[in-house]
Amino acid sequence: MRLIIFGAPGSGKGTYASRLKSKLGIVAIATGAIFRELAKEETSLAETVKSFLELGQLVPDDIVIDVLKGRLMKKVLEGFILDGYPRTLVQAKALDALASIDAVIHLVVPDWIIIERLSNRRICSKCGEVYNIRFLKPRRPETCDKCGEKLLQRADDTPKVIRERIKIYEKQTQPLLQYYEERIPIVRCKCDSIDMPPEAVVANILERLEALDLT
Numbered sequence: 001m002r003l004i005i006f007g008a009p010g011s012g013k014g015t016y017a018s019r020l021k022s023k024l025g026i027v028a029i030a031t032g033a034i035f036r037e038l039a040k041e042e043t044s045l046a047e048t049v050k051s052f053l054e055l056g057q058l059v060p061d062d063i064v065i066d067v068l069k070g071r072l073m074k075k076v077l078e079g080f081i082l083d084g085y086p087r088t089l090v091q092a093k094a095l096d097a098l099a100s101i102d103a104v105i106h107l108v109v110p111d112w113i114i115i116e117r118l119s120n121r122r123i124c125s126k127c128g129e130v131y132n133i134r135f136l137k138p139r140r141p142e143t144c145d146k147c148g149e150k151l152l153q154r155a156d157d158t159p160k161v162i163r164e165r166i167k168i169y170e171k172q173t174q175p176l177l178q179y180y181e182e183r184i185p186i187v188r189c190k191c192d193s194i195d196m197p198p199e200a201v202v203a204n205i206l207e208r209l210e211a212l213d214l215t
């Protein structure tokens, strides 16, 4: 199964993608994580990527498409869930040339939940596992359950930057949803309760994928 998941930063997209990946036996490809990893390297590409990430801006299409192509080509047959890609129509069309997508998952989450969630979000400095100090607590404070490393708050998880990111996300995503709406099924998932457990959201998504005869 080949899926794309859309959701604002803080919609829980990464968490759901990672759970869906295990349930469906596919790989999750998160471009945000790929670029953060890439930015740590000492290359001119890394410098370029870093400059965009630091400003909270989108990495240009040609760079994103190149990076994705390398990762995606090996995974097309196994199935995948794409998180953070495509962000533009140019990227969507480049993807169409690489693989046919079965469905789009669209998470619809109100702004106040996003701001509440992101300001409480912590990420493992080593393995990238995501926690929330209110709703998805690590067993030991500020420590990753998986690898025992320290949890950090991302520099762009501040209310000002969050609001800016939501605005960018909405502006970028609208034309993409329109594009896919005309082509493939969209599983729309309304998450308007802040304490809805991730399992419930994932179960709902799986049920609806099943109804589409994709599982």
Ligand SMILES: [Zn+2]
Pocket (backbone or CB within 6 Å): 124, 125, 126, 127, 128, 129, 144, 145, 146, 147, 148, 149
């Ligand atoms: Zn970890």
